Amino acid sequence: MSKIKFLLFFLFVISLSYSQTKHATVMVNARAQKDKILVRWAINSPVEWQKANKKGYIITRSTVLRDGVVLSKPEKTLLTPKPLLPEPLDSWLDLVQKDNNAAIIAQSIYGDSFEVTAAKEGELSKIVNMADEINQRYTFALYAADMSFLAALKAGWGFVDENVKKNEVYAYQVSVFESPKVKESSYMIGLKDYSVLPAPTDFIAIPDDKKVLLSWDYETFKRIYTSYMVEKSSDGINFSPIATTPLVNLNDKDEHPSKTMYYIDTLSVNEKLYHYRLYGITSFGEKGELTKTITATGVSAVVTAARLVDYNIVNSNEVNLEWDYPKESEGFIQGYEINLADNDKGPYKVVSKIIPPSERKLNYKDNLFPSNYFTISVVGKNNQRLTSQSMLVQPVDSIPPAIPTGLEGVIDSLGVVRLKWKPNLEKDLRGYRILKANNPGEEFVDIYHQSYVGNSYQDSVSLKMTNSKVYYRLAAEDMRFNISGLSEILVLDKPDKIPPAAPIFKDYDNKDGKVKLKWIRSYSEDVVGYSLRRREKGQEKWIEIKQINDTIQEYTDDRVENKKIYQYAILAKDKSNLWSSLDHSTITVNVLNFTPAKIIGFLQGLPDRENKKIVFSWDYVKSKSKILGLSIYKNVKGTPPTLWRELNNDVFTLEDKNLKINQEYEYHFVPNLESDTPAKAETLTVIY
Template sequence: MSKFKLLALFVLLTCIAYSQTKDATVMVNARAQKDKIVLRWAVNSAIEWQKANTKGFVINRVTVLRDGKVVPKLEKVLLTPKPLRPEVLDSWMDLIQKDNYAAVIAQSIYGKSFDVTGAKEGELSRIINMADELDQRYTFALYAADMSFTAAVKAGWGFVDTTVKTNEVYAYQVAVFETPKVKKSSYMIGLKDYSVLPAPTDFMAIPDDKKVLLSWDYETFKRIYSSFMVEKSDDGINFTPVSKIPLVNLNDKADRPSKTMYYVDTLSVNDKIYHYRLFGISSFGEKSEVSKPITAKGVSSISIPARLMDYVIINSNEVNLEWDYPKESEDLIQGFEINLADNDRGPYKVISKIIPPSERKLNYKEGLYPSNYFTIAVIGKNNQRLTSQSMLVQPIDSIPPSKPIGLEGVIDSLGIVRLKWKPNQEKDLRGYRILKANNADEEFVDIYHQSYVGNDYKDSVSLKMTNSKVYYKIAAEDMRFNVSDPSDVLVLDKPDKIPPAAPIFKDYDSKDGKVTLKWIRSYSEDVTGYSLRRREKGQEKWLEIKSINDTIQEFTDDRVQNKKVYQYAIVARDKSNLWSSLEHSTVTVTVLDFTPVKTISFLQGIADRENKKIILSWDYIKNKDKVLGMSIYKNVKGTPPTLWRELNGDVFTLEDKSLKINMEYEYHLIPNLESNNPAKEEVLTVVY
């Protein structure tokens, strides 16, 4: 029992082939070796597993292929004249002395009791205890069988077939003896499937203080290897395992699968080079190729921070920084980083590349805030960072911001003015002064009376006043109240109340499912754009399909449906956002399109050689013509197709069992549409 308890810490709770499912099934795995085929299996239900250990397992081998050809009459051989059951307890003793995993399996099968975490009392608790104990027996046994193939064979959960031939392929069927309620399973394999187990990849080492974090790709290899072993060497020649037992991943969860596996190796000293290599171990006890060795050594952690000592302000955007750090500690670090924020709480950003350990000065000229908080971080060789306290730097600033640019705006029909401009880039920008005049010779007035934050502004003008224009300019202001030169003056025309003249259609054409429209533009001078609109005949609401702000006078609408009647309208918009009338700016068009309609959105064919069939699956494009049915034509590639099936429109999958092996079949799918529109034919090729 002591061996059992030690191994309990390393149980892999989720096994690849033995996940619990609703229906009890024998799950089978197999591997081809040079001159034999090895099998492993288990029942995916703890209760049925316990019963199966009494009933035993039977194995039938069916010869499927010989010399690459299907055997005309399947040859079935019973490999287990007697059902395979666990050997008697006395026969386990020698193996238990040298194999801890055999002890776990023997305890799970023959042990009178099995430790269950947490004591419970009462009749209900006793039942729960029994269920928990069975689950633990089951889980520990499957894990131990994965770790020791020899013990699995002794338990009746593994088999070695040495009566195989190199030119044959077999289907192995494993079932619980005289227990039809537990589904049997098959595995097809031959000696030709033998391959060398590949070495694990992405083997890396990250050094730390007197330890090394080793990592490798787990996701790719977890279905191949049940465990891994890391080996270590001082000289790169003689390697020894870092652990007495193989390493397993305890962090791989069904809802959070692991992509990488880790192992931390502790070191007695830093700065000594160690060599590491890695190999995987399959559930059949096979070792993979060994990875290429990697090297690593421990690195000392840093404990002494740098200290900012002084600064010299060159101008409002440039400063020289100085700091102090012990020279004798330079060999322990990569260097320094300088961080900057506009307040003591941050957030701070890194403003320098890694500065060499011997440097003690930095010139920063990328722009300063009105108040600048600098810190310096020491970077250890293991990327550890130790950051200093902050130092305040405040430059003297008498230079105003740059002149604002990009001022533009619009006045709508209600007299609402919307201004916007390009934002200034100064870090110490306070905001903008908004200046306005009603006439060209009038003095500008600050209409916001303080700095405005943002780069757009909303104002209003009276449409009853006689002035036809209004004038704006803005000036930028910094935190020290330095004001820039004002921007260029923006002149805005007040809106009028007369809509622009209407544009008119001069021609249209309906061809290949598209409608091409041509029109004559409005002759009004204040037109700023056009809106092309569409609706189905009989509907009230118009939908804009194109907004036009340039001189184009032609548009092709390809988002129409065949045989529908549409109405199109073109209207003009002026500077005051007034729209022209629709009265003489409409045209009615009937769409005719004889192009085949793509109807099938998904098409797939899967060759299921085990069950001797091809499974076809498809789906239709949503929001298209309703599909009433489907005609499917079939042929061997290179021969003419013939009608094979006529199906209703609600059928989306079909099986074809009229097949010959090593043939390439073509399926032609032609939907039948309710609208009588021609549907596009889709062709699927499947190699069987």
Template sequence: MSMETNKIKNMRSVVVLLLSFSIWSQKPIGEDPPSVQVMSRVTKETIMLRWAVTTPTAWKHANKYGFTIERKTIVRAGEILREQEIKKITPTPILPKPIAAWEEFASQNDYAAIAAQAIYGDDFDVELSEGGTDMMSIVNLSQALEQRFSFALYAADQNFEVAKYSGLAYVDTDVKPNEKYLYIIRTAIPEEKMTVAHGGVYRGLVDYIELPTPRDLVGIFKDKSVLLSWNSTSLADYYNNYIIERSDDNGDTFTSLSDVPIINMGEKEEKTTDRMFYIDSLPQNNKEYQYRIKGISPFGETSPSSKVVSGSGKKALAYNPAIKEAKLQSDNSTAIITWEFPEEGLETLSHFELNRSDAIKDNYRVVVSDIAKTTRSIEFKNLSVINYFTITAVGVDGTKRASFPQMVQPVDDTPPITPFGLTGVIDSTGIVQLQWNANTEPDFLGYRVFRANLENEEFTQITFRTISQNTIVDTINIKTLNNKIYYKVQAFDTRYNPSGFSEILELKKPDIIPPTKPVFKSFRADKGIIELHWITSSSVDASKTLVYRKEKGKESSWQLVSETDIPQNRYQDATAIPALTYLYTLVTVDESGLESEPVTPLTISLPDNKSKPEIDRFTAVVNREERQIGINWRYTAKGVKEFLLYKAEEGKQPTRYKIFSNTETKFTDHQLTVNTRYTYLLQAVFDSRAKSPIKKIEVEY
């Protein structure tokens, strides 16, 4: 096959594409167990089969021993056959055609030459260029068998007739429309040589579908060139090659751009795009050309033509305009922009555009379009506070080239509006978050923020530089004597014109120290009312005193019975039940809602002294000889627990003198002074702790 080797060396375009295909798509060879992989295509009357083995060694043995095809009829007239009909399609194994049969075919078909050289050639030395590096070094000196295997399968993929010559394809014409078949393809390699897993495919004429039309063809026309692209990923299961056709007579006739189809590189493992690309050189500019593509399937079928794209090449714009001057006029709102453009670039120029932006780098928009290519000066009115202008040259091919920007700024001594809507919050750690309404002036620069501990003291700037955002976070010390902080904001434009100050914001610092406790001063329990008196908390921010009560000896919770505003310092409890013992405590609440510790509870009982009868009789008899006064009483009320006797000398307050049990009715007093007037008071105390009215007598001794 030496004559075919020369043919391979002349196929630079095919081999270059093949090299790319091999490097991108092939995984390491020989890692997986060898097997037969099968694919199929159904036409209206036939079922076409294509297969290959997965390792170079299996391919080498299969070339010698061949493949067998077995067909099982599974379905007929929509019913699954109980007994499958098995037909051995290949009584003898399918082998590559003998070397003599390849001679004429290889002379006419480049892929046939590659396959024949891979199968039968004495060597496999393929050059990329006349004096360049050989193929073996490009693929990292791979073994010859692996190269033969890769090239042979590639050639079979590109041409179905080559696949048939290589013993890797078969067309079954003995098929019926109402049947479906299972095709099983095995190698005839003896098991002692190696084991190759068989492959299969299940098909019937009912599976026929039309080949899809290539879609989404796009052409981008440039200077004597066009970049064509189309969606290849969606059709990767149908086509591995494409034919590109061009027309220069308005689509009357189309001619293929190459005798060799364009290889589908969509099998690349890590794809960065789902499209294929092709660049064609145009014979001339300013002439319309039409393009269309057709897909070639692995079975040699040609798809319908895609939609036609058309366009003409245009010489690219090669020069940039340059603004010579942007001059502000006396009305302070108009500018005249003057520019220049090389005369040698006029052939490629379509027109100019004037662009304007508030910023030097981006956000330019066209403010005057379709400026004649002969114009070099233009007037622009209604200037903004700050203006950046560029002139864009638009080429006949649609490309654009812009000048460097030029600034025009009217005289401006108008400050931005005074910031408003200043609000803020302080958390318990002293973090202050401030925000306000944002300024919208085109020449707005930013804000400065000021702080003071007192409203009427001098404010200090807390922003080291002007800030553009309308929010700021500040940190303050909350453990200071003053419990408020003050802020104000000022705005500046790009010319540092200052606005007025915002309204001062007063923020109350968070209160983290609870108030001091109140102190019980006195209490009184009488006539159904318990009255409490206390000294209020000394804390400046103390606002309320809470009075809590609970019944002594019970597990019930404390009950809030009064919430009094400071400086009120007393409370009358008219809900207490006589004869019950209560505990009372006080808590102070400040303006932040913080509470003091409760004071030590008071234990108070309300006596039951309502509607008790007076003592029936209370008398005193003086006996100066024996130096005594005899006292007698009588009380018939029930439930009496004891009697209390009070005594006082004339001009003094009575004090409790004696306590008697409920059975005693008399007493003799010996602690006397001659010529003294005594007052005695007697009161009965009941089991309910109620008391009778006091009975009083006066005695001269």
């Protein structure tokens, strides 16, 4: 069902409150029945609403769908040949006698005055009072129309269309007669949109002393029902309304929307069973489905508190409690709850399940505090609780806490020590004793001098002292000053501030375009690795070319270029990530490589005796040096070669036709490079 406009009536009037700066609009709603369609509307402006009651409304119906097919040209029908106006006041008399909502509407339309509370005085006040009166007429009229569809029909704010067909869908358009300033609206609906009105959900009853709180889901049904009716029965058969008028929610607002609706039913007596059921009412006066019947009984309030009278300490974690409560009041309560806190002000925690009303003792077994404050709560049948004064229980404790575990720490480069450990679980824990020693055989000293609260601690050590390690232990202390045994010893290495001794190059070799380096390792014991670095002479930045472990003492660098001068540096790193100095760990190498570079990667010569020639083809490998061309030398085997051809770098095939039969020829292919790097010549022998 497509909705062009949707009308929200009185329960949402506040959210639709109209300011004169907004455009007045007719808000339309409709509801399909089995054989007819009900239409309701209202204007969102009190002033224009008052004018419209005198001008009347025009209703046009357009048939837009028939047998599931959209009509290319909607069929329009004027349902109100004359503007729809409120019926004359005399015709309201019978309905007013039966329906208070009809009386409200009649008074809002025809009444000489509409009472305004807190009336103001003065000329300006008269204008304000008139505006207040219009708003009150408007508000109460829309509310009453939501409560009575018959009264809305009589006021000209509703219409019943019985000339409808099941295979058609209509668009109902409502406008104010000769009022172009009031925007018209439409609502699309058909008989196929009929559905049974649902029963409200989450209908529950909460009993109390001579009253029952009823609640149900309001948010889900707020666009379906404008009011509700609760029915009550004492026998579960004969039900009657709980109120003379339907129940409405006046607390629903845009900024704080209501999710649940409540109603309190007052009872004359407790302990009597009552049955309740609920249904919703739409703005068309339709009653929805009934909910399932629920039952409730009033329960007496708790007026007498229990009183803790004695206790007996069994051990440090067990105590027996006793209390008093009038036996004649046991039938009005569910039982008791025991509450515990470590101080009189709390917070208190419930430490027992509900204890039966006839019980007067409890054996409590759990970890007790050094000081325990117990209270007892009487739990009424409506879950109301009445709590006693507290009683102090202090068990004797001679058992020390558990030995602390999980001690760990770290020392930073400034000598700051950060310790942490797993917290003890004793409830009576006072804190920890923190002990320290600078050498293995030295006596541990309490560095905090009292119990430390927490499970992390910050200390400091001197980095100038000769000891390379520092030692820590912990002991836990409870509120009775019982001290646990000492924890395992934590050994921490002090940070190393002295860099390792530098390694030294002892030899190098420059051969075949490679540089082979050899060095003497650092004599520092805490070295964990080396970094070999290189840069071209004249450059500022060193580039690491290899990370080396402590066992390797040589390296061959094959990623160098001919006739370039390189500088090499070798640095040692210790366990503290300190690096050795570069002052005596560098060497300079001039790379000279006279090994010819291989340029021709593919070469072949195929004799073609039929055509009396030799066909040559070749290709070049990828090279850093630019290839300018190719020189080819030729000779008969056993004779000196002579230059035969000079070719550009884009020629890759050649033929030789100057040949003699049964001769063995040698061809020498020499690449010509732009750089002065020597190129390797390739020789090819062909028998023709």
